[in-house]
Amino acid sequence: MSRTLIIGCNGQLGTDCMSVFGDAATGVDFPEIDIANRFQCLEKLNGLQPSVIVNCAAYTAVDACETDPSCWAVNADGPKHLTEWAAQNSAFLVHVSTDYVFPGNKPLFEASVEEDKPDPISEYGKSKLAGERAVLDSNVKAAILRTAWLYGAHGKNFLKTMLRLTLQNPDREFKVVTDQYGSPTWSYTLARQIKAVVEREATGVFHASSEGYCTWYDLACSFLDKLGVAHHFIPCSTDEFPTSTRRPANSILENAHAKSLGINCFENWDEELQAFVEKAGKKVLEEVKAL
Numbered sequence: 001m002s003r004t005l006i007i008g009c010n011g012q013l014g015t016d017c018m019s020v021f022g023d024a025a026t027g028v029d030f031p032e033i034d035i036a037n038r039f040q041c042l043e044k045l046n047g048l049q050p051s052v053i054v055n056c057a058a059y060t061a062v063d064a065c066e067t068d069p070s071c072w073a074v075n076a077d078g079p080k081h082l083t084e085w086a087a088q089n090s091a092f093l094v095h096v097s098t099d100y101v102f103p104g105n106k107p108l109f110e111a112s113v114e115e116d117k118p119d120p121i122s123e124y125g126k127s128k129l130a131g132e133r134a135v136l137d138s139n140v141k142a143a144i145l146r147t148a149w150l151y152g153a154h155g156k157n158f159l160k161t162m163l164r165l166t167l168q169n170p171d172r173e174f175k176v177v178t179d180q181y182g183s184p185t186w187s188y189t190l191a192r193q194i195k196a197v198v199e200r201e202a203t204g205v206f207h208a209s210s211e212g213y214c215t216w217y218d219l220a221c222s223f224l225d226k227l228g229v230a231h232h233f234i235p236c237s238t239d240e241f242p243t244s245t246r247r248p249a250n251s252i253l254e255n256a257h258a259k260s261l262g263i264n265c266f267e268n269w270d271e272e273l274q275a276f277v278e279k280a281g282k283k284v285l286e287e288v289k290a291l
């Protein structure tokens, strides 16, 4: 019988994986496991003896990665340690990666497929690509799912940030970038996609994001409109909203591999967002109002 272990089980995606896998999985998170610490990580896995490892753990604070080299210990060394254990114990490893491994310089609106050459432009993207390479360079039976612009009911994300800013300053205008394109992805559907990959024992690199694409501005407007919250978002260029990190302009992914196997779980991004609001909108609104 397979023993599935969700690492990072208290994070945004990990929480939804726990709910989607149900009794079939056990969860573990920092500090009970520290994937950056080789000895502690291997010891923990020796105790748990999983046959399937789903790695949802990562250092996800993109701007902080620019100045905090410890993101490399989690995002690059972490998957290397999991790979080492999986190789010695014949476990199946599912690792989650990101659209930010690409530079985002494809012509609009051409999507990136799994075979395209990654060339990240941020420290976060570079550290995540090193994690992918650690998995791919091993002989481990593994799947890498690259997702994008993740949101869910649990934890922090862009949607909750824009809702919080608006609720705390209802009359204020907020600039939101309208020249970065991507495929916003509900962590619950991604968890279902991961389960489908595990059940199929499918290996290789998978793009795993919603169908279609939008800008961050479109996403913020659509979310608050669906919640019925009035807003004053102003479209702006990346230059007009400076951050410490360069982000891809065209971050659109095509789920070519999953489609070729007939296991793609994603609908159009706006339908996914509607389903998210119907399932979790009330809870998210109450949570953000209470902040």
Ligand SMILES: NC(=O)C1=CN([C@@H]2O[C@H](COP(=O)(O)OP(=O)(O)OC[C@H]3O[C@@H](n4cnc5c(N)ncnc54)[C@H](OP(=O)(O)O)[C@@H]3O)[C@@H](O)[C@H]2O)C=CC1
Pocket: 007, 008, 009, 010, 011, 012, 013, 014, 029, 030, 033, 034, 035, 036, 037, 055, 056, 057, 058, 059, 060, 074, 078, 096, 097, 098, 099, 128, 147, 148, 149, 150, 151, 155, 156
């Ligand atoms: N969020 C997004 O927009 C996107 C995310 N991804 C990828 O998806 C995956 C899931 O992201 P998401 O759920 O949003 O991330 P979260 O930041 O919500 O969750 C990450 C989890 O990993 C834990 N963690 C951090 N460091 C370690 C460590 N050294 N050892 C063990 N656990 C650790 C965190 O614990 P703690 O909170 O205590 O630090 C947290 O519970 C990641 O691989 C991420 O790179 C890809 C594209 C978009």
Ligand SMILES: Cc1cn([C@H]2C[C@H](O)[C@@H](COP(=O)(O)OP(=O)(O)O[C@H]3O[C@@H](C)C(=O)[C@@H](O)[C@H]3O)O2)c(=O)[nH]c1=O
Pocket: 060, 061, 062, 063, 098, 099, 100, 147, 148, 149, 150, 157, 158, 161, 162, 174, 175, 176, 177, 180, 216, 241, 243, 247
């Ligand atoms: C808060 C805010 C952000 N923005 C812009 C900045 C940026 O270009 C974009 C998104 O900002 P955030 O910092 O929320 O998102 P960011 O941390 O870049 O999100 C990324 O996270 C990692 C983990 C991933 O792997 C990526 O797929 C992606 O989801 O929105 C505005 O334009 N206005 C605002 O008020």
